[in-house]
Amino acid sequence: MFKKADTSAIWAVAISLLLFFIGGILTTVVPPLIDTSWAKPFDNQDPAKGVTGKLMPLTDLQKKGRAIYVREGCWYCHTQQVRTLLADTKRYGWRGVDAPISTPDEFVYDDPHMFGTKRTGPDLARVGGKYDEQWHRTHFRNPRDLVKGSVMPTYPWIVKDPEEFKALVAYMQNLGRAKDWRPAKDYEK
């Protein structure tokens, strides 16, 4: 079969595509059919089964904020995934409470997905409710005013636009909140 491809372009094309499509289909089309949790929004009201909560679709304001997050490329430096590593659950926890591990059912309404590949800054999967609006305002204006040594860019054009700023904060305060993981709901507004 492979020898034939030496002299026949048609054979070379046919075998190349055949080999490619075996793996291509088995790893892209088939997995969501097997693991249905990829498409089922998170919903758990039974504390015995672990952390409770329900994933809600984004509000219009949150969607607008999300679009700003995409536009400014925040996702190039901030991931949104608490991995199955003890260090991740500890580091991205809050006041001694470990952050729950991110699961596919928390991201069903994410389009484009914002999992990210690089942590130049910290992970934001559970950042919702950690800092209040005033903190974010100062931080976006100049991160170094709050965090000495930060290399995050400044975003004066967002802070100067009240609508954009409000939308972005609305999006961020919602991150990771599908799982109601902090006791006594001590989330900042």
Next chain:
Amino acid sequence: MQEQISRAEAGGAAAPAGSLVHEDLTARWFIVSSVAYFFIVGIIAILIAAKFVWPDLMGTVSWLSYGRLRPLHVNGMLFGWLLAADMGLTFYVIPRLCGVKLWSEKLGVATAMLWNVIILGAVVCLLAGWNQGWEYAELPMFLDVLVVVAWIMFGLNIFMTVAQRKYTAMYVTIWYTMGCILWTAFVYLTGNFATLFATGTNQANLNWMYVHNAVGLIFTPVGLALAYYFIPRASNTPLHSHKLSMVGFWSLAFVYVWTGAHHMIHGPISQWLQTIAIAFSLMLLIPVWAVVYNLFATMKGQWHQLRENVPLKFLMTGVVFYLLTCFQGPMHSLRTVSAIVSKTDWIPGHAHMAVLGCFSFFAIAGTYFAVPKMWGKALHSQALANWSYWMMLIGGLGFFVTLWLGGFWQGWQWNNWSIPFIDTVVALKPIWLVRFFSGALIFVGIVMFAYNVLATVMGTTEEAAS
């Protein structure tokens, strides 16, 4: 293989009168514009490296902020420079290996024009923040559609040339080129169009299939196609083994596409899919080592040629970087290693070794080799070409090695959660400073390369009879 290569020789610029003369109009257009983008996007690269060291640099202008410039750097280098240079060199190589003229120079030049429109459109859109939010697939939809059109035009031209070939047997370069054109089509459609119909983890899985195979099934096959052509040509030595090149090609065709999920090791995606991706990532060693052994064995007894031969220096250094980068890749996919290096600065070190150290080195070598032949002039300066090699090699090694060390260190720090995150940022500052200066060296190399090509093209030196 001796026979195959001597056939390839027949198409060179030194062909005797009366034989086939290649117009190379398309190849010239692609190469000149890609070299220009290499230089322009190099400036962007320096700028974003500087922003890590001086974060307030040009920080108040939205379209000059890091989040706008980074996608421009990535897309500009991948599509403006590397893919365009690879396409240009393919337009140079394929007609010569087929012993016929390019099927249509008119179509080819139109493809080159369309490609320039796409790249210029990308610059405007990305600076304006018109970003789709998927890595490597940032370009807005109308540009994606134009890319597909350009790719069909490119593919049609190459396939028609192959269909009209004079020699029945196809050299390994031709398979890799055909494979690249076909796989790229489906990989690109998956990453830019199929993702529209998915969300969350499902979309991420499609996105990583595309991102991974953008390197694995676009830049790898076209890069290897060029290495398989230019290494024997530049050293005037036949390829070591035809059979081994088949092993490398067919295992690449089967294995590569399975590995996308290794970008989400420990992440919110099914464990079994991660395990499959890890298993196939390890199998990647088969195609890689088959190719590397073949290319090294070709050079057996010929290594002395590297002393004077600049294209060969770039090519063989590229092969070494290919071996290293493709050893790193499978190792990163292991869960234990991933827990340390994933998401750290190690990763840009790895990515730059693949795209700059390996595939760009191949394209630079091909450009240095083909430009004098296409324009019928001697290279402007051999000494400058040699300097460009050393600048890029030293700058590149400085870049890769510091980011590996820094990334590993960063990963260890992250795994100790008593260290505040900001301390791990501050710890990396010396690393980023070294990266900036290494990047500056690479950029100097790019300037030398671009100037040398420009001076050759514009100059009047006739090719000395060889």
